[in-house]
Amino acid sequence: MNGAQNLLVRVVENRRLTSEILQLRMEVAPDWGPPAPGQFVQVECLPDRPFSLRRPFSIARFRRLEDRAELHLVYAPVGDGTREMARLAPGDAVTLVGPLGRGFRPVRDRVPVLVGGGRGIAPMLMLSDSFHREHPKGMILFGVRRSGQLYELTDVPFPVRIATEDGSAGFHGNVIQLLDELLVTRKITPDGHALYACGPNPMLHALSDWAARHGFPCQVSLETLFGCGFGICAGCAVPVRSGDEETSDEFGRYRFACIDGPVFEGDRIDWEGVRE
Ligand SMILES: Cc1cc2nc3c(=O)[nH]c(=O)nc-3n(C[C@H](O)[C@H](O)[C@H](O)COP(=O)(O)OP(=O)(O)OC[C@H]3O[C@@H](n4cnc5c(N)ncnc54)[C@H](O)[C@@H]3O)c2cc1C
Ligand code: FES
Known part of the structure; x- marks a missing residue:
């Protein structure tokens, strides 16, 4: 355990x-x-x-x-x-x-961009604490659907950009659209920044596709359904793309989110098979 x-x-x-x-x-x-x-x-x-x-x-x-x-x-x-x-x-x-579980693994020499969707902001708080000395220029993007999920992030070492889908505060749109804006204005670049994210699976799927399209390293913390939480029940199996050697099942198709994750490289997940 x-x-x-x-x-x-x-x-x-x-x-x-x-x-x-x-x-x-x-x-x-x-x-x-x-x-x-x-x-x-x-x-x-x-x-x-x-x-x-x-x-x-x-x-x-x-x-x-x-x-x-x-x-x-x-x-x-x-x-x-x-x-x-x-x-x-x-x-x-x-x-x-x-x-x-296995947490986030810092990508060397890249400024961190931490992306939290709704309650998925939770692990980004601790991650920002751990990054701030080495990467004082990091940033947090906090995306929510509606203002009922939004609260002020006090006591975080990085500037916070808010994105609301209902336009009630900050950037009007989702975090992917906010990332588009940051890319176009060259506030983030594929060779200077790395993405770390947690949130609903559809958001993580879209973010992983976006990161792969634009060449950003990207790690995501998945919220799959869990049973035991320590590798016994297989209730948290996550399908991975073929070619991934480190799988938890004998067929090489799955990893267990509770012991191999919950953090994975976004491009290793076979998103079509993930429950949304
Ligand atoms: C690694 C990990 C970290 C998590 N971190 C947080 C966190 O920081 N804050 C937080 O609020 N929640 C987090 N969750 C989700 C949280 O575990 C579920 O919301 C919780 O188990 C629901 O329990 P319940 O008895 O209230 O609801 P249930 O009655 O069990 O379920 C209520 C609803 O929530 C859905 N649900 C249950 N478990 C999950 C899940 N794991 N992911 C998505 N939907 C689920 C069910 O399908 C159902 O629709 C995390 C999940 C994982 C796997
Ligand atoms: S939750 Fe039981 S194996 Fe992962």
């Missing part, structure tokens, strides 16, 4: 950031982790329901304080588990497993 530990942690704060997004801060032991950007934790959201599966969440932030550490998640209540999570209050106990 990647050396991950099963942990009992305490809620410090569970705060609404927008009508659709919350932030959960939890206190963890000071020697936990440290997690790498793009890794995730499996949270027991429904402890009172027998046989319920833990739910995966990207690690949004990890902070070591004097005698403790804090783990932050940014999440949307979309079903039973996450709605139960939204009821957690300071002092409540939560069980989780992690850190799990």
Whole structure:
């Protein structure tokens, strides 16, 4: 299980950031982790329901304080588990497993462009923390469909460009159209920048195609459906293009998002077979 530990942690704060997004801060032991950007934790959201599966969440932030550490998640209540999570209050106990998975791998000598779609902004926060010393000129593109998913990104080391599909704030359009603008105005170039992204699968698919068309390195953090979260059930199998040697199944067609990912090179995914 990647050396991950099963942990009992305490809620410090569970705060609404927008009508659709919350932030959960939890206190963890000071020697936990440290997690790498793009890794995730499996949270027991429904402890009172027998046989319920833990739910995966990207690690949004990890902070070591004097005698403790804090783990932050940014999440949307979309079903039973996450709605139960939204009821957690300071002092409540939560069980989780992690850190799990393979995170983002920095591309050398390229300025990072971090692209978050909706709740997919979560891992970009921690990634920006890790990049800012080496690449002070990085940028974050935060794309949302509507203003209910938008919140102010405070405490990030990079400038943030917002794109809203309903035109309620920032650039009017999606993040691909924003990337088009940045390319045309030469604010980003294929030999100077690398893309790192998390968001809904249709966005990641379009972004990976865009990056391949224009010659940008591009890594994406996939949100597939998970079962176990550590390589046993094959519930998270992701189809990959032929020629990829490192596959998890004996036929060489799939990788497991929970142990081989959730971060993959965008051009290695066989997007036609990914659930959208
Ligand atoms: C590696 C990884 C990282 C993730 N990080 C975050 C995060 O930082 N913040 C966040 O809000 N969510 C994140 N998710 C998605 C999150 O795990 C699901 O929203 C959650 O499991 C839903 O649980 P539920 O019981 O509330 O909903 P369910 O009742 O299980 O499902 C409600 C709806 O959400 C859909 N759904 C369930 N799981 C997923 C999934 N994995 N991807 C897309 N749709 C799903 C279902 O099809 C259904 O339509 C991540 C998923 C993965 C795989
Ligand atoms: S979720 Fe079970 S193998 Fe990946």
